[in-house]
Amino acid sequence: MATKAEIPAGQATTKTAATLSKAEVMRYSRHLIMPEVGMEGQLKIKQAKVLCIGTGGLGAPLGLYLAAAGVGRIGLVDFDVVDTTNLQRQVLFGTSDVGRPKTEAAAERLRNLNPEIRIDTYETQLTSANALELFKDYDIIVDGTDNFPTRYLVNDACVITGKPNVYGSIFRFEGQITVFGYPGGPCYRCLYPEPPPPGLVPSCAEGGVLGVLPGIVGTIQAAETLKLIIGKGEPLVGRLLLFDALAMKFRELKLRKNPECPVCGEHPTVTKLIDYAEFCGVRGEEGPTTVTNVPEITPKELKARLDRGDDIYVLDVREPNEYQICNINGHLIPLGELSRRVHELDSSREIVAHCKSGKRSAEAVEFLRGAGFRKISSLKGGILAWSDQVDPTVPKY
Amino acid sequence: MAVKVIIPTPLRAYTGKQESVEVQAATVGEALAALTGKFAELKKHLYSEDGRLRSFVNVYVNDEDIRYLQKDQTAVREGDTVSIVPSIAGGAHKRAS
Numbered sequence: 001m002a003t004k005a006e007i008p009a010g011q012a013t014t015k016t017a018a019t020l021s022k023a024e025v026m027r028y029s030r031h032l033i034m035p036e037v038g039m040e041g042q043l044k045i046k047q048a049k050v051l052c053i054g055t056g057g058l059g060a061p062l063g064l065y066l067a068a069a070g071v072g073r074i075g076l077v078d079f080d081v082v083d084t085t086n087l088q089r090q091v092l093f094g095t096s097d098v099g100r101p102k103t104e105a106a107a108e109r110l111r112n113l114n115p116e117i118r119i120d121t122y123e124t125q126l127t128s129a130n131a132l133e134l135f136k137d138y139d140i141i142v143d144g145t146d147n148f149p150t151r152y153l154v155n156d157a158c159v160i161t162g163k164p165n166v167y168g169s170i171f172r173f174e175g176q177i178t179v180f181g182y183p184g185g186p187c188y189r190c191l192y193p194e195p196p197p198p199g200l201v202p203s204c205a206e207g208g209v210l211g212v213l214p215g216i217v218g219t220i221q222a223a224e225t226l227k228l229i230i231g232k233g234e235p236l237v238g239r240l241l242l243f244d245a246l247a248m249k250f251r252e253l254k255l256r257k258n259p260e261c262p263v264c265g266e267h268p269t270v271t272k273l274i275d276y277a278e279f280c281g282v283r284g285e286e287g288p289t290t291v292t293n294v295p296e297i298t299p300k301e302l303k304a305r306l307d308r309g310d311d312i313y314v315l316d317v318r319e320p321n322e323y324q325i326c327n328i329n330g331h332l333i334p335l336g337e338l339s340r341r342v343h344e345l346d347s348s349r350e351i352v353a354h355c356k357s358g359k360r361s362a363e364a365v366e367f368l369r370g371a372g373f374r375k376i377s378s379l380k381g382g383i384l385a386w387s388d389q390v391d392p393t394v395p396k397y
Numbered sequence: 398m399a400v401k402v403i404i405p406t407p408l409r410a411y412t413g414k415q416e417s418v419e420v421q422a423a424t425v426g427e428a429l430a431a432l433t434g435k436f437a438e439l440k441k442h443l444y445s446e447d448g449r450l451r452s453f454v455n456v457y458v459n460d461e462d463i464r465y466l467q468k469d470q471t472a473v474r475e476g477d478t479v480s481i482v483p484s485i486a487g488g489a490h491k492r493a494s
Contacts, residue, residue: 057487148486171485174406192484196453209487242482244406247416253460253482336410339438 018043018072024116028070041230042070048229051075051138053126053154055106057214058144058168058221060092065222067110071229073118074110075138078102079125085397089211126150128273131157140228141181142166142221148195149276155180155188156273159263166224168217173210175217175243178236178255179224181264185237190258190265195280213245294365295377297352299386302379313346315353317364318383322356326394328386335360338367347373354379354386356397398423400473402432403480411439425456426469428479443481453484 020028020042031037031045048071052059055078066074082090082097082105097105103121110119122134126145131153135141141163143154151169158165158181165181167188180187220241227233242251262269297305306312316323316330323332333341335355345351351373353361361378368376379386387394403417412418418435422428429450433440445451456463457480463471473479 146487148484151486169485170487172406174485176482176485191455192453194452196451196484240482242480251460251480253457253480254462256462256465258464336438 018046020046021116024070027114027116031069036232037230041232044230045070045226046072048140049073049075049138050140050142050225051077051135052142052144053077053150054144054146055092055102056080056086056144056146057089057170057209058218059106060090061215061218062142062144062222062225063092063106063110064113065219066225067114067117067119069222069226070114070117073120073138075120075122075134076103076106077122077124077126077134078106079123089209089214091215126153128153128276131273132161135161135163138163140164140166140225142225144168144218144221148280149282151188152195152279153273153276156263156270159187160272164228166221166228168221170209170213170217172208173213173244173246175213175245177217177220177224177241177243178239179228182235182237184257186255186257187261187264189263190261191240191255193258193262198281210245216243216245292362294362294369296380297377298380299389302352303390311349313349313351315345315351315364316355317353317360318355322397325397326383326387328354328383328391328394330354335364338364342368342371345373347375350375352377352379355382357382357384398473398475398477400428400475400477400479402428403478405481405483407483407485408439408442408481411442412436422473424469425458425463425471425473425479428473429456429469455482456480457482
């Protein structure tokens with residue numbers, strides 16, 4: 001496909017001829033002396049309007065570099081507040097920001113970095129009801145979200161409004177980056193017509209992310225955004241860049257526009273925004289639906305019965321690295337290994353399965369009941385609840 | 398024909414943590430069958446119950462998407478790389494569960 005860089009229609013080049021102040025010339029001098037950017041490019045950057053969906057791991061480096069580069073208007077969409085566990089990778093925030101709305105803390109940081117630009121914050125969840133209205137004021141949308149419903153929403157809203165979608169996603173040590181929604185180029189649905197069903201999404205047990213990975217992926221998104229703005233180089237259109245931080249390898253796969261794509265194909269069937277939670281089979285932002293109505297035992301009950309000397313086999317279905325963080329002396333069989341290690345369990349004994357918060361242990365109980373185990377229950381709220389209700393010395397993670 | 402199948406991070410849990418697996422195959426379908434023959438648990442993550450490749454999993458031979466070649470009938474040659482590329486959604490923050 002032709003991937004000559006051009007600014008999609010209606011972008012960046014607005015009517016009023018902007019100029020740079022003396023202070024701005026000084027600030028952007030390392031751009032200005034470079035022919036690929038120069039005064040022309042820097043003015044395009046100044047006139048550009050970029051909307052960042054998510055101010056987390058990907059949004060952090062993205063926001064920092066776009067603000068530093070002088071993108072004239074940056075919109076930040078996030079409904080979350082800064083949490084201690086964010087600080088390992090979300091470098092926009094400091095320890096003193098914990099508990100603050102992310103958009104507020106991010107805007108303050110970016111304004112301090114560059115007071116010459118305009119930062120607009122939207123402390124809200126992106127929804128089918130507000131996406132088109134929000135996108136209207138921006139030239140480029142950058143997707144730094146963390147869930148399938150929002151990813152499909154961002155994609156469809158970009159196709160409908162004709163805006164490029166600078167896409168990045170990460171998992172553990174691996175990242176995927178591309179530009180969707182570019183004129184003539186593919187969209188997210190060309191690549192993945194449908195999301196994975198909730199049950200098959202890799203669980204939180206296998207989750208986690210190397211802190212620096214979103215830094216690398218978000219920075220690549222920032223570079224692609226700036227290239228789209230200045231119209232230089234080869235944009236990452238029709239190419240899916242895969243990055244593996246463990247192997248430290250980049251690979252590139254060809255992406256094609258699917259003529260049968262339900263959104264951007266020749267005969268689109270999706271022409272307006274839909275209910276993305278339903279489309280992805282999840283309720284709201286809670287993620288995969290959980291196994292319910294398995295027998296449960298509360299942490300207090302379990303503690304009382306163990307203290308009484310009842311014969312209970314505590315089965316920990318988390319991963320070994322989680323066991324190292326904290327444990328309650330359970331027997332470790334990770335959920336993923338349960339089916340082939342089920343013979344290690346004695347169905348005549350009473351078993352209480354636990355995980356971090358109760359989701360995986362519910363799955364384990366359901367599986368084991370299917371395998372004929374009867375005296376089995378799941379620890380309600382997992383080891384987190386145990387820490388809250390029984391033993392506060394157990395660290396939470 | 399010996400081909401290398403690259404396993405993405407989310408699926409390495411089902412291949413004994415191996416990043417790539419070498420199999421003997423003449424087509425992509427055979428390569429994946431050899432792979433799931435070796436690692437049975439992988440099967441439900443790649444195929445739906447009706448035996449079709451799941452729509453959130455794409456398979457590439459070298460850098461080409463098999464959907465635009467001959468799908469699972471796509472021929473593979475000695476030394477080709479077959480990549481399994483599932484959709485991943487992470488980015489902003491991981492919610493614990």
